[in-house]
Amino acid sequence: MRTLLILGIDTTTLSCSVALLRGDTLLAEMTLNIKKTHSERLMPLLDRMLTESGIEREELGAIAASAGPGSFTGLRIGVSTARALAQGLGIPAVPVCTLGAMAEAVPAPGALICPLLDARRSEVYSALFRRGKKEPYALETLLEPAALALEDLFALLREQYTGPVTFIGEGLQSYSAQIETALPGQAMAASAPFRVCRAALVALRGKSLLREKPGASYLELLPGYLRRPEAERLAAERQGGLKQ
Amino acid sequence: MKEAPVLILGIETSCDETAAAVVADGRRILSNLVSSQVELHARYGGVVPEIASRQHLLLLNPLIDDALKEAGVQLKDLQAIAVSHGPGLVGALLIGVATAKALAYAARLPLVAVNHLEAHLYANQLEGAVISYPAVNLIVSGGHSELLLIDESGAIKSLGRTRDDAAGEAFDKVARVLELGYPGGPLIDKMAREGNPAAIDFPRAWLGNDGPYDFSFSGLKTAVINHLYHARRRGEQINMPDLVSSFQEALVEVLVEKTIAAARDLEAQTVLLSGGVAANSHLRRRMQERLRASLPAVTLHYPDLKLCTDNAAMIAAAAYPLYQRKGFASLDLNADPGLGIGRP
Ligand SMILES: [Zn+2]
Numbered sequence: 001m002r003t004l005l006i007l008g009i010d011t012t013t014l015s016c017s018v019a020l021l022r023g024d025t026l027l028a029e030m031t032l033n034i035k036k037t038h039s040e041r042l043m044p045l046l047d048r049m050l051t052e053s054g055i056e057r058e059e060l061g062a063i064a065a066s067a068g069p070g071s072f073t074g075l076r077i078g079v080s081t082a083r084a085l086a087q088g089l090g091i092p093a094v095p096v097c098t099l100g101a102m103a104e105a106v107p108a109p110g111a112l113i114c115p116l117l118d119a120r121r122s123e124v125y126s127a128l129f130r131r132g133k134k135e136p137y138a139l140e141t142l143l144e145p146a147a148l149a150l151e152d153l154f155a156l157l158r159e160q161y162t163g164p165v166t167f168i169g170e171g172l173q174s175y176s177a178q179i180e181t182a183l184p185g186q187a188m189a190a191s192a193p194f195r196v197c198r199a200a201l202v203a204l205r206g207k208s209l210l211r212e213k214p215g216a217s218y219l220e221l222l223p224g225y226l227r228r229p230e231a232e233r234l235a236a237e238r239q240g241g242l243k244q
Numbered sequence: 245m246k247e248a249p250v251l252i253l254g255i256e257t258s259c260d261e262t263a264a265a266v267v268a269d270g271r272r273i274l275s276n277l278v279s280s281q282v283e284l285h286a287r288y289g290g291v292v293p294e295i296a297s298r299q300h301l302l303l304l305n306p307l308i309d310d311a312l313k314e315a316g317v318q319l320k321d322l323q324a325i326a327v328s329h330g331p332g333l334v335g336a337l338l339i340g341v342a343t344a345k346a347l348a349y350a351a352r353l354p355l356v357a358v359n360h361l362e363a364h365l366y367a368n369q370l371e372g373a374v375i376s377y378p379a380v381n382l383i384v385s386g387g388h389s390e391l392l393l394i395d396e397s398g399a400i401k402s403l404g405r406t407r408d409d410a411a412g413e414a415f416d417k418v419a420r421v422l423e424l425g426y427p428g429g430p431l432i433d434k435m436a437r438e439g440n441p442a443a444i445d446f447p448r449a450w451l452g453n454d455g456p457y458d459f460s461f462s463g464l465k466t467a468v469i470n471h472l473y474h475a476r477r478r479g480e481q482i483n484m485p486d487l488v489s490s491f492q493e494a495l496v497e498v499l500v501e502k503t504i505a506a507a508r509d510l511e512a513q514t515v516l517l518s519g520g521v522a523a524n525s526h527l528r529r530r531m532q533e534r535l536r537a538s539l540p541a542v543t544l545h546y547p548d549l550k551l552c553t554d555n556a557a558m559i560a561a562a563a564y565p566l567y568q569r570k571g572f573a574s575l576d577l578n579a580d581p582g583l584g585i586g587r588p
Contacts, residue, residue, distance in 0.1 A: 039338055043345050043575035057350060072294065073335050076301055080342035083305050088319060088350025218305060229294035235287065 004061040004210065007046075007085070008203025011038040011078035012070025012098045013117065013170050018046045019199035020053060021207065028053045029200045038077045060089060062216075064206020066197065067095035068224040069125035069145060070117060079223050086218035093218040096205040099145045099169075103129040104201040105194050106166050109137055114157070116171030119147045124171050125226060126153050128161075138208075147226050150175060154182040164188055169195050250323045250567060251315075253308070253347075254560030257340035258332025258360045259387055260284075260291045262303040263556035266315035266322075270564025273370060274315035276550070276557040279303045282427060289420040291386070297335035304343055311556075319351045326563030328360035329573075330583030332387065337579035345575055356563035357573035359583055360554075361388060362400055364518040366561035367547040375545065376513035382503045384527075385519030385553070386412030386427070389499075391457045391506050392585060394516075398565060402585040403506055404457025411495060411521045414461040418468050418491055422484065432488045433524050439489030444471060446494040450501075457506050464494055492526055500530045507535075507542055517546035520553045 003023040010017040016038050019029035030049045032041055050057060065082035068075040079095070086093035102115040110133045117125040128143035143156070157165055167179055168190040179187045210216065228236075249268035256263040265276040281299045285291045312318060327344035330337060348355040364383050368375060380403070381392040389406035409417065412429055419428025424435070446467050449460040468491050475482050507515050515535060521527065528546060535542055551558065566572075 037578060039341060039578045040576045042342075043349060047349070047575055057352075072297070073338065076297060076335070077338060077342050080301055080304075080339050081346040083301075084343040084346035085350050087305050087308070088347045223298070223301065225298075229292060229298065231288055231292040231295065 004207075005055070005059055006203045006206055006210070007060050007063045008199035008201075008206060009042070009063065009078045009082050010066035010098070010101065010197045010199045010202050011042055012066045012068055012075040013197050015196045015198075016041045016045060017197060017199035018042070018049050019203050020049065020055065021200065021203035026200050027055075029198065031196060031198055033196050038074055042077060042081055057089065060091060062091055062206070062210050063093040064096050064203050064209070065093065065221060066098045066101055066199075066202045067222065068098055069119070069147065069226040070098050072225060075223055079221060083218045083221050086221065092210060092214065092216045093221045094206050094209040094213065094216045095221045095224060096202045096209065097145055097224060098197060099125065099127040100129065100139065101201040101205050102169050102197060103127075103139055104204055105168060105198070106131065106190060107137070109133045112161060112163055112165045113139070114165050114167050116167055116169040116175065118171050118174050119227070122149060123147045124150055124153065124175070126171075128157070145224070145226060150178060157183060157186070166190055170197075250564065251317060251321060252356070252560040252563050252567060253311070253322050253325045254556035254558070254563065255304070255308070255325065255327040255340045255344045256360070256554055256556040256559050257300040257304060257336050258328050258330070259336060259554060260296050261554040262300050262307055263554060264304070264308045264311035265556035265560050266311055266317060267370070267557050267560035267564070270366070270561045271369060271372070273557050274317070275311045276555055277307055277311045277314070278553070278555050279307055286426045289426050290416060291333070293333045293335050296333060297339060300336055300339040304339060308347070319347070319353075322351070322353055324354045324356050324563060324567050325351075326356040326358050326559050328363060328559050329357045329577060330360060330580030332360055332581060334579050334581040337581060341577055341579050345577060349575065354567070354572045355577065356566050356571065357577050358559050358562045358566070359585070360559070361390060361583075361585060363558040363562035365392070365394065365400070365516065366558045367518050367551040367555075368516050368545045370551055370557055370561050371547050373545050375516070376543070378510060378512050379514035379516055380503060380507045380510065380512040381516040381518060382499060382522075383519045384411040384499060384517070384521035386410060386416060388519060389459045389461070390585070391503060393506070393510055393512070400585055404455060404459065404502070406459040406461065407455070408460055408462035409465060411459070411461060411499065412519070414465050414495060415521070417465050418488070421469055421472065422488065429521055429524060432492055433526065435485050436489040436492045436526060439483070439485030439487070441489045441493035443483065443486035444490035446490055448494055448498050450498070457502055459498060459502065461495060464491065496524070496527045496530050499527060500534050503531065504534055504538060507539055512542060515542055515544045517544070518552060522546050522552045523549050
């Protein structure tokens with residue numbers, strides 16, 4: 001039996017990325033980090049990658065899609081595409097947390113990793129991971145992905161962790177100055193090219209999920225918005241001061 | 245030997261109906277499934293785009309599976325996949341477009357992009373009606389109010405459209421103000437039967453020469469709100485059936501008279517009604533009466549209720565002529581929320 005060929009997809013932020021992972025080998029990855037709609041870019045990019053790699057679509061063994069958090073519209077394009085590809089090809093598919101995939105970009109053993117995406121309404125999407133110190137250097141989740149105020153994230157990091165924290169992700173563009181002020185000496189920023197969401201890392205996370213659930217159906221590939229629709233939130237607030 | 249039928253899978257997600265259908269040769273419905281989100285949006289009094297988009301994503305793939313199963317076919321038996329790519333809500337359209345592209349790619353099938361508005365026309369054809377041309381088509385729903393002219397060759401020209409609210413939108417907004425519920429169309433239609441349509445003389449926007457086939461319903465909506473406000477301030481008892489009946493009468497009269505004028509001016513052989521508001525019983529009756537009285541040679545067609553509202557069978561039917569002349573879409577197809585008539 002050949003090693004599983006996994007297609008990774010990420011359209012949750014500005015970048016549009018596809019990758020092919022076979023076992024531990026990254027066969028191909030194509031990433032566009034330009035202002036162009038994912039709807040127009042994603043399928044041509046995937047087709048191009050398969051053609052350049054000499055791989056037929058029917059050879060794909062599974063799909064891993066970045067399911068959020070991120071732009072609602074963006075993540076839906078990736079998830080819808082992954083669901084329909086899996087449906088049409090009859091292969092398994094799994095959702096991967098965008099923040100977890102981003103954390104995979106920081107390889108240093110023992111590192112505390114804090115991915116950051118701008119969530120608007122003065123909040124960020126964030127989480128905290130620790131990279132294992134020994135083989136297989138797996139990521140341990142210390143803080144589950146959530147939408148939270150930057151100040152609350154800072155307080156938590158200050159109070160509960162002493163070691164250096166590596167920040168990564170598009171959120172650094174807007175908040176790096178605030179991070180430096182709030183966590184002097186503790187915060188480190190991943191260099192800019194490593195902040196982009198990459199499908200290779202989504203496929204890598206997907207690989208371990210698929211090991212646990214080899215037959216995962218595309219029906220279970222669902223978005224992880226981390227937030228309710230605005231209209232629903234406002235309606236709930238009107239009804240009884242319920243805050244999300 | 246009889247030629248095998250052309251089987252097209254249609255996908256529709258432009259507003260709040262998730263739909264999938266399989267149609268043979270653009271005419272014969274093998275399956276036609278619609279999963280309505282009406283109840284989800286009811287508490288907001290209108291369609292919430294973000295909620296619609298989320299729901300389409302959840303519902304669409306299993307609905308496609310069901311539509312194929314009900315038609316007794318598999319993906320590989322199809323000749324093409326068709327999707328409406330506009331007009332509509334952009335986030336909602338994107339779910340259908342992304343799904344159709346990926347499914348067509350996976351199954352190595354051609355992709356056909358369909359204009360949702362033009363597809364409404366094909367609902368009549370699905371009913372087996374033989375239509376004589378030129379035909380004038382009134383499309384009225386929660387999203388659109390348009391008058392179209394279709395000639396023998398199938399070419400479609402827009403004659404006019406609403407300048408503000410769509411007809412169905414006016415029904416919904418008035419129903420919300422009167423606290424009747426959502427969607428407003430069927431509720432008002434029912435209540436209006438008990439009322440006097442001549443009780444209140446609401447304004448009709450004829451728009452004169454600069455828009456003989458255009459519509460405007462926001463003034464009418466405002467007039468209803470003002471009437472209600474003043475009646476309440478004076479402490480008057482409001483006769484709801486009279487109020488909604490008079491509102492409906494004003495709206496329907498404009499739709500009917502403008503359609504008749506277009507049919508007369510352009511020497512149409514047929515008048516077609518489509519869209520959700522085409523289900524309105526007063527509109528159907530009025531149109532029939534007025535045509536009989538002033539243009540007796542013109543035939544009226546309106547589809548069955550199920551084909552009036554948004555569905556995917558009409559998308560698959562509209563894709564058939566495009567399929568025949570190989571008018572296929574490429575992988576960079578995008579949603580076009582403002583897509584107009586007569587454009588590719
Ligand atoms: Zn429609």
